[in-house]
Structures are given as C-alpha cells and as structure tokens.
Amino acid sequence: MQVSINGEIRQLVDGCTVRQMLEELQIKATRVAVELNLEIVPKADFAERTLQDGDKIEIVHFVGGG
C-alpha cells in the first residue's frame, strides 16, 4: 500500500501498524508524536493501529533544545 509520510510517498506492507512503520524508519517511538490523517495517535495505540492505503502520516520529533 501507498501512504504519505511527512509529505513524501512511501510504500508499506499491507497491514502495517504505526509501530512497525516507526521500526522500519528506525525511529524510537518514545521520541516522536505521530499524526494520522490529522489526528494524534496515542502512544498506547501504536502497536494496534493499522495503516490504510492513502493514509497521510506526519511524524514529529520532540525537539527540546534552546
């Protein structure tokens, strides 16, 4: 299936969850917020939430420096 991640088109395997997507991108789940079609996905749901073809995903890192 095809999804948009941070505005870029990416291919993911069917049934891919938010957690699997982050693992594939080598992103630590605790260091980001994930928005799926404009809605925040609670961290507790990362493992169960499956992605669908056409989903728009935004991954935003915590940036704590100043």
Place this chain on the structure above:
Amino acid sequence: MLTAEEQERYSRHLMLPEVGPEGQERLRDSRVLIIGAGGLGSPAALYLVAAGVGTIGIADGDRVELSNLQRQVVHDSTTLGQLKVASAAKRLQALNPACRLEQIPVMLDQNNLPSLVQRYDFVLDATDTLAAKFMINDICVSQGIPFSHGGILRFSGQTMTVLPGVSPCYRCLFAELPPEEDREACERDGVLGILPGVIGTLQAAEAVKFIVGIGTLLTSRLLTFDLLGMRFREVPVAVNPGCSSCGNR
C-alpha cells in the same frame, strides 16, 4: 504619540501601513516575557528590543560560559561568568535605551511561573528542556497567556504559536513528556549556531505580529525547519479533545 526620536528610530516600521504609528505605540505599550536567554532567547531579545517592545522580561538562572558564545549572540566575551540576564540586559540596553528590561535571574517552576506570566502580554518559550516546554505550555494555557513554542537541536528546529482557548496547544500534539531516558537525546547535542537564530527570530516575529495585530499567526500548525535540507514543513495541528492541558476548555 511618538516622540521625534522614536519617529526617527522606527521610521522603517512607520513606513509600513500595517504597522504605522499605532502599531509602534502598541509595541511600546506591550510587555513580552522571554524564558531562557540562550540560543533562542538571544536573537529574539535583540530583535524585540530593536523593534521597540516597551517592556521585556528575561528569565534565566544561568551564567555566561565560553561555549555559549557560538550561538547565544546577545552575550559576548566581556560578560563571561556574569548572570545571563545581566549580560543580556547590558547589550540590549545599549541597543535601545528606552526599553524597560526586567531581569529575572531565577529558574522558574510551577509555583512562581503562573503569577509571572500574568504580568505579560506574550511569552516566548526559549528554554532548553522538554520539561520546561511542557510546564510553560500548561501554565500559559491555564493562565490564558499567548505564547510561542520553540525548539532546536543539531540541524533541526520547530516552532508553533499558541493562543489559549482559541488554538491547539503544544500538548495537543505532543501529549506527554517522553520518558526520562529519552529526553536527553532530544535536548542535549550539538547545534549549528545559526539554527537558533532562525527559530528565535521567527518567535520574535510572532510576538510582534500578535502585539501589532497583523498577519496570520503560526497557530494550528507546527513549523519545522531542516537546515541541512533547507526546508520548512508545516504540520497541521488540531485541538485534541483529550488534551490534558486544554481539552476541557
């Protein structure tokens, strides 16, 4: 009424119909609090003082160190070891003697921050920890004070403006503070010195726009900046009904 000196100092503002004498007077009558006199706070303070903001509070409990000077441009080699608020005030006062500078040389916490933010029209979060960013968000939301979030690390930065009760807050997007073992990696690392100059200046621009009442504020979207790719990206942010900070408003 602006004085003759003010008319000359701010002439390039006064030539802008969007600002004009009324906008300049609004800036002069305004109060902005900058929390953190470091990488983000330095450029923000310099530009806000130059722009004619009448009163600026600067809160920071740290002292100037040599390793700060690669990016914290309000300080310099002659103020090493001084309190950052005093070092910044010296430079800022020279830039614009009319600006009233309020030095707050303490680390802010849950107890002293609510009454402090109440005294200002707009707050800039220029702190360097995630705990501080969450605290400033929660307190500004509960006190109804508009603020600008800013964060930087390595080559990337982000900023968003929050109008409590009107627009989504920082917690609507980020929900909870990451576990302690993950925080340091998001807070402490190398920083290209110019990066906070970009983000801090954007935060100052939001403060000026808010005070003068012009343009479109950076609300309901987080602006992220990738310096190496030289790309800005906007992440739309919606009010999160379950947000523990603003969700029940």
